[in-house]
Amino acid sequence: MEILKMDLLTFICVVMLLRFSSGNAEDCKSSSIPPNPGSGCCGRAVGVTKAIPGFYAQLSQYPWIGIIEHQKENKTKLLCSAILISGRYMLSAAQCFGPTAEQIGKPTNVRLGEYITSNDGPDCVEVGGSQECNDGALRIPIEKVTTHPDFHREQNFQHDIALIRLAQIAPITDFIKPICLPTSDITAEPPQQRMWTAGWGANNQSSSPSDRLHHIDLPYVDLDTCQAAFNISKIRQLKLGQGQLCAGGEEGKDSCKGDAGGPLMYTRDRTTEVVGIVSFGAIPCGKAGVPGVYTNVFAYDAWIRANIED
Template sequence: MISTQRSLGFLLIAALLQRTVYAQQNCRNPNQNAGLCISLYDCPSLLNVLQQISLTSDERLFLRDSQCENGFGRRPFVCCTRDTNYANRQTTTTTTTTGRSVEVGTTTTTTTRRPTNREGGQSGGSLLPRAPACGPNSFLDRVYNGNDTALDDFVWMALLDYRSRDGQRHLNCGGSLINNRYILTAAHCVTGAIETEVGQLYRVRLGEYDLNKEVDCVKGVCNKPVLEVGFEEVIVHPQYDANGRDRHHDIALIRLNTPVELNEYIQPVCLPLASVRAAINNKELLVVSGWGRTLLTRQSNIKQRLDVPVADPNYCAEKFATRRINVISSQLCAGGEFSRDSCDGDSGGPLMRYRDAWYLEGVVSFGNRCGLEGWPGVYTRVSEYIDWIEGAIRA
């Protein structure tokens, strides 16, 4: 009798669980079509939208409005159907050819050409992703063994791979993926002394976490093998002086030789575009990340993260003036606490802030050695270079 009661109890629990599963799965997308609430990475229709080199405002809104709760798999969850955009949404654009609109039913539509940049491609503004198509937050438990990141933290981070004259390969600088074709890094990572002291830029490595492993696993969760990509063009800011002490305009773009296929471990970071920009306050905590020097080793094998406070710009300028270095408004200072700083090997890497998504606020540039009390690190302020970035990139 006891055995029968236990069996009935198990059946009842199983039935309740099954009902819960179905309740969690069912959802309605923004078009009110029935779908399943699952991981974005398990939804081919919306993942294909996310992987496009540029998104329309409607596509970005559709992705945002497709999010759901209590899904299955890895966050973020979306209500997955075959839809990739709003249905029957009225749009009005302008034509660059005839100037005529064509009336179809009750919806007015016209043909349009996107503005082109100096090289004939689509304008850079349409090539930079906006949230939620960039800057995803981690959804895994933090490791934080010291300052180790989670496996899916900062998945836009790149490592630059150099080849020296004797054929040896060296991982040195960092960078950030800003769309599926471009890496943003520091100018001194691609020109000047690094070419003789380290070597010529050879490849870009994406999806990296632990340098000692081909596939990284943490608590039973594994990422994909590291992606190594060649490049076809390096664009250094025209005002950067490789021989200057001040490192003004220390910023550069690397155009990869093929578009990157995005996945949960390779995604672009958001940039502080004018439409989403917010002031950075003194003492506000930002995050710097990289594989650079730590107190114990010359290079960390595991991607590190560190919270650093924004330094007062006047204090920073006065401090570096004692070293005959002129810090200007297009540079951002952060850190200044003992042993807590970006360091060798972190150059070109990101200084970030999280709001609705992760935004790239600074590029690691230089400092007075590493982790000295009272000496903040100096970063290139990305918001000052958005116009240049948009003018330099192409489809």
């Protein structure tokens, strides 16, 4: 065999390289610092082989998506999603915090590894004649929320980004794992493939949020085209900025109410990156010709890293 021709040092290096690139959970350590996309320790879902009928996501398809619990008068409400980027930190939308959001309730916990929000304990689904289950949701208290200092809801939702510090390090499991931060600005090199967004938001403007995680695929839309679409539709009078990006514009396919703070995802070489954060869109959502607007995560990379504490 060819491998016998290698010296011992070369053989060891090859084995270490293969292990490093595999991204197995036992090779990855959960910490406050976002993993390097090349490490295989972020943006890799496991066990995603069977499709669930309809538009529902698979149990372990998006292990980086969490949902925020807001509490008021002993009642828990689920208002927004959040995105795990390291063992200790999550991204979300700034609109999910502050005085307006706290009228609904104070953000207290994040559920990780969640799938069916109305169910306590492990969530199970029938797939291909067999039952598959996750571990159930893990609730971790929110220690600190840092919203972008320049965010103002009334100013076209620009700088709609927040960084959540969890009270404890999240474990790495098949159902809990960070997504990678973007390695480049997707608006500078528009993607040829479609992107995905996922969450527990409503299917349309008149329905209630879903209790099961679902997803949709969306095309990238450049900022000028997106701006023109909003100008023509007159749904909202706004001026989009360089910290925003757009996706969608297809009838009935859009992020909607309850999806704020969730990810817009793009996969490069089997590794998924969070390129956007759900911010706002047309009213009603899913209107043909009017894309949804997302915070461009790459534009805030320096701000994110500057606010992470080891």
